[in-house]
Amino acid sequence: MTEQNIQDLRKIVGSEDCYDDKAHLSAYCYDATKERKYPECVVFPHNEQEVSQILKYCNTHKIPIVPRGAGSGFTGGALAVNGGVVLALEKHMNKILEIDMENMVARVQPGVVNMQLQKAVEAVGLFYPPDPASEHYSTLGGNVSENAGGMRAAKYGITKDFVMALRAVLPNGDIIRAGKKTIKDVAGYNIAGILIASEGTLAVITEITLKLLSKPKYKQSAMGVFPSIQSAMNAVYKTMASGITPVAMEFLDNLSIRAVEEKFHKGLPIQAGAILITEVDGNLPEEIDFQMSKIKEKFYENGASDFIQANNEQEAANLWFARKNASPSITIYGSKKLNEDITVPRSKLPELLERIQEVSKKYSVVIPCFGHTGDGNVHTNVMVDGSKPEEVEKGHKAIEEIFKITVELGGTLSGEHGIGLSKAPFMELAFTQEEMELFRTIKKAFDPNNILNPGKMAL
Amino acid sequence: MTEQNIQDLRKIVGSEDCYDDKAHLSAYCYDATKERKYPECVVFPHNEQEVSQILKYCNTHKIPIVPRGAGSGFTGGALAVNGGVVLALEKHMNKILEIDMENMVARVQPGVVNMQLQKAVEAVGLFYPPDPASEHYSTLGGNVSENAGGMRAAKYGITKDFVMALRAVLPNGDIIRAGKKTIKDVAGYNIAGILIASEGTLAVITEITLKLLSKPKYKQSAMGVFPSIQSAMNAVYKTMASGITPVAMEFLDNLSIRAVEEKFHKGLPIQAGAILITEVDGNLPEEIDFQMSKIKEKFYENGASDFIQANNEQEAANLWFARKNASPSITIYGSKKLNEDITVPRSKLPELLERIQEVSKKYSVVIPCFGHTGDGNVHTNVMVDGSKPEEVEKGHKAIEEIFKITVELGGTLSGEHGIGLSKAPFMELAFTQEEMELFRTIKKAFDPNNILNPGKMAL
Numbered sequence: 001m002t003e004q005n006i007q008d009l010r011k012i013v014g015s016e017d018c019y020d021d022k023a024h025l026s027a028y029c030y031d032a033t034k035e036r037k038y039p040e041c042v043v044f045p046h047n048e049q050e051v052s053q054i055l056k057y058c059n060t061h062k063i064p065i066v067p068r069g070a071g072s073g074f075t076g077g078a079l080a081v082n083g084g085v086v087l088a089l090e091k092h093m094n095k096i097l098e099i100d101m102e103n104m105v106a107r108v109q110p111g112v113v114n115m116q117l118q119k120a121v122e123a124v125g126l127f128y129p130p131d132p133a134s135e136h137y138s139t140l141g142g143n144v145s146e147n148a149g150g151m152r153a154a155k156y157g158i159t160k161d162f163v164m165a166l167r168a169v170l171p172n173g174d175i176i177r178a179g180k181k182t183i184k185d186v187a188g189y190n191i192a193g194i195l196i197a198s199e200g201t202l203a204v205i206t207e208i209t210l211k212l213l214s215k216p217k218y219k220q221s222a223m224g225v226f227p228s229i230q231s232a233m234n235a236v237y238k239t240m241a242s243g244i245t246p247v248a249m250e251f252l253d254n255l256s257i258r259a260v261e262e263k264f265h266k267g268l269p270i271q272a273g274a275i276l277i278t279e280v281d282g283n284l285p286e287e288i289d290f291q292m293s294k295i296k297e298k299f300y301e302n303g304a305s306d307f308i309q310a311n312n313e314q315e316a317a318n319l320w321f322a323r324k325n326a327s328p329s330i331t332i333y334g335s336k337k338l339n340e341d342i343t344v345p346r347s348k349l350p351e352l353l354e355r356i357q358e359v360s361k362k363y364s365v366v367i368p369c370f371g372h373t374g375d376g377n378v379h380t381n382v383m384v385d386g387s388k389p390e391e392v393e394k395g396h397k398a399i400e401e402i403f404k405i406t407v408e409l410g411g412t413l414s415g416e417h418g419i420g421l422s423k424a425p426f427m428e429l430a431f432t433q434e435e436m437e438l439f440r441t442i443k444k445a446f447d448p449n450n451i452l453n454p455g456k457m458a459l
Numbered sequence: 460m461t462e463q464n465i466q467d468l469r470k471i472v473g474s475e476d477c478y479d480d481k482a483h484l485s486a487y488c489y490d491a492t493k494e495r496k497y498p499e500c501v502v503f504p505h506n507e508q509e510v511s512q513i514l515k516y517c518n519t520h521k522i523p524i525v526p527r528g529a530g531s532g533f534t535g536g537a538l539a540v541n542g543g544v545v546l547a548l549e550k551h552m553n554k555i556l557e558i559d560m561e562n563m564v565a566r567v568q569p570g571v572v573n574m575q576l577q578k579a580v581e582a583v584g585l586f587y588p589p590d591p592a593s594e595h596y597s598t599l600g601g602n603v604s605e606n607a608g609g610m611r612a613a614k615y616g617i618t619k620d621f622v623m624a625l626r627a628v629l630p631n632g633d634i635i636r637a638g639k640k641t642i643k644d645v646a647g648y649n650i651a652g653i654l655i656a657s658e659g660t661l662a663v664i665t666e667i668t669l670k671l672l673s674k675p676k677y678k679q680s681a682m683g684v685f686p687s688i689q690s691a692m693n694a695v696y697k698t699m700a701s702g703i704t705p706v707a708m709e710f711l712d713n714l715s716i717r718a719v720e721e722k723f724h725k726g727l728p729i730q731a732g733a734i735l736i737t738e739v740d741g742n743l744p745e746e747i748d749f750q751m752s753k754i755k756e757k758f759y760e761n762g763a764s765d766f767i768q769a770n771n772e773q774e775a776a777n778l779w780f781a782r783k784n785a786s787p788s789i790t791i792y793g794s795k796k797l798n799e800d801i802t803v804p805r806s807k808l809p810e811l812l813e814r815i816q817e818v819s820k821k822y823s824v825v826i827p828c829f830g831h832t833g834d835g836n837v838h839t840n841v842m843v844d845g846s847k848p849e850e851v852e853k854g855h856k857a858i859e860e861i862f863k864i865t866v867e868l869g870g871t872l873s874g875e876h877g878i879g880l881s882k883a884p885f886m887e888l889a890f891t892q893e894e895m896e897l898f899r900t901i902k903k904a905f906d907p908n909n910i911l912n913p914g915k916m917a918l
Contacts, residue, residue, distance in 0.1 A: 102700055102806035125702070147645045158643055160652075161620065174893040181804040183834035184617055184874035186606045186656045187882070187889055188916070189898050193619075193652025197645045214702035241561055243584070243673035243742065283702065286745040345640040347561035375642035415643035423646070430646055434633040438905075439648050445904035457647070 001040040001063055001084065009043055009085070012053045017044040017091070028086045031071045031078045032134075033422055039066065039080035044091040048167065048175060048206040051087070055204060056173030058085060058451050066453050067200040069111060069139030073146060074339065075420030077199045081455040087204065089141055096120055097207070104212045105164060105181050110141025110205050114148075117210070127215040129156035132416065133327070141205050147197035149416035151248040151323075154240070154374025155281075156213075158416070160196045167207035168195055171447040181209055194442070199418050200453040202446040216281035219247070220288050221316040222309045224299040228273035229253055229357075229369075231303035233349040235276060236373045239298040240346055244291045247279045249374030250323045253353070256370045259329035260322045268322055269306070276373070277323050279316075326370040327379075333366040336386030338395045340423075342406040343377040343415030355405045356380060363398040365391075377415035403429055419457045427458040460499040460522055460543065468502055468544065471512045476503040476550070487545045490530045490537045491593075492881055498525065498539035503550040507626065507634060507665040510546070514663060515632030517544060517910050525912050526659040528570060528598030532605060533798065534879030536658045540914040546663065548600055555579055556666070563671045564623060564640050569600025569664050573607075576669070586674040588615035591875065592786070600664050606656035608875035610707040610782075613699070613833025614740075615672075617875070619655045626666035627654055630906040640668055653901070658877050659912040661905040675740040678706070679747050680775040681768045683758040687732035688712055688816075688828075690762035692809040694735060695832045698757040699805055703750045706738045708833030709782045712812070715829045718788035719781045727781055728765070735832070736782050738775075785829040786838075792825040795845030797854045799882075801865040802836040802874030814864045815839055822857040824850075836874035862888055878916045886917040 001020075010018040019025075020041045029038045045051045058065045064084030071078045080086050094111030099121055106128065108117060114135040118128050131150035132138055138148065144166070149158045165179030168191075178191035195203055226232035236249055252260070253274050261268040269275065276299070280291035296307050310316035331337065344352050353369065356378075360367040371379040380402055384395040403413055403426050413423050413430050427436065436458070443450070443459045460479075469477040478484075479500045488497045504510045517524045523543030530537045539545050553570030558580055565587065567576060573594040577587050590609035591597055597607065603625070608617045624638030627650075637650035654662055685691035695708055711719070712733050720727040728734065735758070739750035755766050769775035790796065803811050812828065815837075819826040830838040839861055843854040862872055862885050872882050872889050886895065895917070902909070902918045 100804075100806070102696055103804040104700060105804070147643075147649075149643050153642060160649070170893075170897065174897070176891070176894050176897055178894075180802075180871050181869050182802045182836075182871055182874065183612060184606075184608050184802045184831075184836050185871040186875060186877050187872045188878065188886070188894070189661075189901055190606075190619070190652055190656050191894075191897065191901075193649055193655065194901075196652065197649050202648075214700075214704075237561055241563060241673075245673075282746075284743075284745055284749055286743050287741075290743055343639075343641045343643045345559075345562040345564070347559070372643075377641075377643050410640050412639050412641055412644040413646045415641065416645060418645050419647070427647070432635070434629075435635050435637075435647070435650075438629065438633070438635055438650065441904045442648055442653075442901075445900045 005061060005063060006041055008057060009041060009054060013043055013045055013050055028068065028088060031073050031076060033074060033076045035076055035079060037079040037081050039086040040083045042086045042088055044088050046092045048169065051169045051204050051206055052173045052175055054087065055169050055171055059171050059173065059449055062449055062451060064454050065451055067204045069142035070137045072134045072138045073142060073420065074417040075422045077146060077418055077420040077456060079421060081421065090139055099124060103181055106210045106212055108140055108208050108210065110139060110208060112140050114138055114140055114143055121212050122215055125215055126212040128162065128210060128212055130159045130162060140208055144196055144205055144208055145198065145200050146416065146418040149372065149377065151250060151372060153372060154249050155245045155247045162211045163192055163196055163208065164211050165209035166192045166195055166205055168203040168205045170203050171449065171452050179209065199420060199456055201443060201456055201459065202452065217283050218285060218288050219279055219281040220292060220310060221277065221279045221319050222292060222295065222307060223319045224276045224304040225269045225272045225306040226274045226276065226304055229353045230350045232274035232276050233353055233373065235299050235302035235304065236349060237346040238302055239295055240374060242294055242298055244294045246291065246295065246374060247281050250277045250371065251275065251373045252322055252326055252370040253368060255366060255368035256326045256330060257322065259332050259368060260325050262332055263329045264325060266321060275322065277319055323370065330368045330381055330383060333368060334383030334385055336384050336392060338382040338384065338399050340380050340399060340402065341377060341415045341417045342380060342402065342411055342413065344406060344409045344411030346376045348409040348411065349373055349376060352378065352405065352409055356402060359398050359401050363394050365395055365398050367398065421456060424456065424458040464520060464522060465500055467516060468500060468513060472502055472504055472509055487527065487547060490532050490535060492533060492535045494535055494538060496538040496540045497542065498545040499542045501545045501547055503547050505551045507628065510628045510663050510665055511632045511634055513546065514628050514630055518630050518632065518908055521908050521910060523913050524910055526663045528601035529596045531593045531597045532601060532879060533876040534881045536605060536877055536879040536915060538880060540880065549598055558583060562640055565669045565671055567599055567667050567669065569598060569667060571599050573597055573599055573602055580671050581674055584674055585671040587621065587669060587671055589618045589621060599667055603655055603664055603667055604657065604659050605875065605877040608831065608836060610709060610831060612831060613708050614704045614706045621670045622651055622655055622667060623670050624668035625651045625654055625664055627662040627664045629662050630908065630911050638668065656877065658879060658915055660902060660915055660918065661911065676742050677744060677747050678738055678740040679751060679769060680736065680738045680778050681751060681754065681766060682778045683735045683763040684728045684731045684765040685733045685735065685763055688812045689809045691733035691735050692812055692832065694758050694761035694763065695808060696805040697761055698754055699833060701753055701757055703753045705750065705754065705833060706740050709736045709830065710734065710832045711781055711785055711829040712827060714825060714827035715785045715789060716781065718791050718827060719784050721791060722788045723784060725780060734781065736778055782829065789827045789840055789842060792827060793842030793844055795843050795851060797841040797843065797858050799839050799858060799861065800836060800874045800876045801839060801861065801870055801872065803865060803868045803870030805835045807868040807870065808832055808835060811837065811864065811868055815861055818857050818860050822853050824854055824857050826857065880915060883915065883917040
């Protein structure tokens with residue numbers, strides 16, 4: 001980028017919202033992958049019109065531009081790999097525009113933090129279910145762009161199930177609307193459908209209309225203790241197939257349980273092969289009891305040695321403590337975590353976990369696993385000593401083998417984190433040449449000059 | 460098409476499955492719009508490989524090709540407006556390939572009739588909710604291509620909410636997969652998302668993977684009688700916003716009630732301004748009672764004069780009779796029905812219905828309305844004497860005005876029927892030039908030779 005480019009962009013957003021100094025470039029060069037890719041300029045647009053002008057300018061001058069929310073992604077989606085502009089939406093475009101109680105819909109700007117919306121709608125008796133682990137800092141624009149999941153996906157689905165409409169700006173500056181505040185809308189192509197999970201490579205989302213539910217009045221949590229991963233995985237899919245749908249069905253393997261216990265001394269069952277932590281909700285106490293008794297039955301039928309129900313919020317928080325602290329605890333096994341969010345059909349969970357254990361042995365790497373088993377989504381963490389290149393290489397080989405197994409079992413490379421940079425090398429494992437060609441054709445149709453978030457998704 | 464073209468296609472599918480005789484061309488020239496557009500050839504492929512070969516051939520020879528299920532669409536989606544080939548999928552590609560109990564997923568070919576799947580999964584305790592009025596004859600391929608809704612959409616959503624994965628053939632013959640048998644999958648662009656509701660203009664769907672639910676154990680129906688449409692519409696959205704979600708919330712206006720009564724003498728409340736017919740379901744009797752009492756409360760609060768609960772299946776069938784027979788009954792008002800499936804945000808229903816009444820007066824046309832008000836979807840029926848061209852023209856003017864009102868109220872031209880031919884002239888009411896341009900860019904990306912279902916959706 002030239003000095004003139006920076007000055008031109010400054011004219012659009014004002015001198016207070018366009019920077020090319022070292023401090024700003026450093027502040028916007030990272031994400032949760034810990035990779036660093038420096039942009040040449042950071043711009044903070046105030047509104048859709050400015051986004052449109054900026055994109056038009058970048059398109060004309062063929063300057064790469066990377067939309068960015070909180071920068072909390074796990075796959076490098078917000079990294080400016082080719083330099084250019086980072087379009088930071090969290091500073092000004094962060095308003096909840098409307099909570100429409102009558103139609104149970106919220107309209108938000110992309111920079112709104114997920115939890116900010118959750119709190120605002122719960123205050124009026126409504127409910128926005130998608131709850132990625134990053135809910136306290138990730139933005140809804142990022143959630144839509146990566147199609148974020150979360151613990152409650154087992155019952156309520158993922159971000160895409162809540163997006164009713166989007167406003168967006170195309171690379172040429174055109175402003176478009178996609179979808180409506182209506183449950184049904186089949187006029188025209190489903191543009192919102194293709195923008196969700198497109199990782200900022202097709203358009204910049206400037207407004208999101210989200211479906212809300214009414215907040216269930218009651219909930220209860222429980223924990224099942226299992227002798228082996230296999231018994232726990234059987235319990236998961238047998239429960240899900242029994243006719244009830246828990247809000248969450250999360251699991252920790254023995255390595256994860258031990259890690260949390262070592263760090264926090266909570267009296268967890270460190271001999272257990274695995275634990276499952278579950279939650280049910282409903283509008284009546286009878287619904288809670290019905291669901292809990294069914295889960296208990298299925299857990300015991302599949303070999304659980306213990307089943308602990310929480311009787312109040314404090315007890316529930318205690319049960320959930322292990323799950324919520326698994327990720328930071330497993331660092332005891334290695335300084336570098338190669339963390340993947342593979343997903344398989346639920347019935348394949350026992351085989352997946354068994355084969356991950358084989359990979360662990362084959363490469364002598366520790367692979368603690370935990371995650372959202374209610375929807376088949378497992379966080380596998382290959383832990384290695386980051387200071388030893390040969391260890392890291394071994395870790396990467398293990399990951400590649402795990403990806404192959406996942407695809408073999410009918411699963412996907414990514415349940416919620418996206419492809420970005422870090423999974424791009426594995427796209428050919430999952431997609432045929434024809435499918436990759438179709439992705440590239442779509443990318444070209446939206447963005448012929450390849451200015452929007454270039455270098456991602458192996459496009 | 461030349462004789463050589465027909466012979467070449469015959470080589471692909473066999474002589475028993477490729478026809479250009481008058482009987483076949485007549486049998487495949489219509490749909491539910493009652494328009495007739497004759498193809499030059501009808502082909503019945505046996506499998507995906509043949510579909511691929513046929514598309515490749517048509518693409519090379521630039522022959523239009525129109526995929527077709529049951530031909531039950533309301534907007535001309537299956538009509539061969541430019542001649543060419545009708546690709547009829549209902550004859551051979553009509554198998555349920557798998558009902559996977561463990562993952563609660565069904566895999567079907569596009570020619571499977573909706574009700575065939577509903578029955579098959581209910582026989583094993585599972586549930587496929589989308590229930591378009593055409594459920595007894597429309598195919599799942601057509602349901603996906605038009606993103607069909609139905610009565611149960613208020614609680615369960617529409618076809619797109621159940622599509623987990625598709626296999627499809629692109630116009631160039633490439634076979635692609637989109638999506639997985641997993642609840643979460645964010646690898647690559649959401650191709651399934653853009654194929655749903657694309658009305659056969661982007662690809663030919665050859666296999667559909669659908670999410671299933673477990674079948675709720677209990678259900679109950681009820682009817683509310685209201686003095687005016689406005690009081691009924693208020694009751695609809697106040698009920699939906701009260702925290703419970705009925706399976707269905709259907710309405711009939713006075714004209715529709717009178718029409719059914721005149722035809723069938725069922726003792727319906729012909730003085731009522733409107734009736735609402737609703738159903739709730741659940742796994743516990745307590746859930747049913749809770750939801751019913753809430754609905755009753757909201758109905759009476761909003762002016763209902765009567766509330767009748769069904770105590771058994773026979774009573775429920777009686778309540779639903781009026782709704783299920785509304786469409787065939789209103790023909791008493793005119794030989795030609797200009798039937799549109801507009802949809803608005805629920806809170807706009809009272810205003811929409813009020814303004815439709817004004818249109819009715821302005822053009823002196825009778826416009827009975829009924830439909831799926833639980834999701835804001837109203838079937839408006841402008842009834843005219845089909846033998847009088849000036850009447851038909853008046854009807855079309857009324858429809859155009861209703862479309863304008865709908866868009867003004869934040870609604871959509873089509874909640875479930877699609878655009879096809881019949882709504883194509885109204886696309887510019889709903890979409891900007893930039894949005895239409897984007898649709899055309901996408902069409903061109905998938906189908907550069909414009910062979911797939913050309914002439915539809917105003918592309």
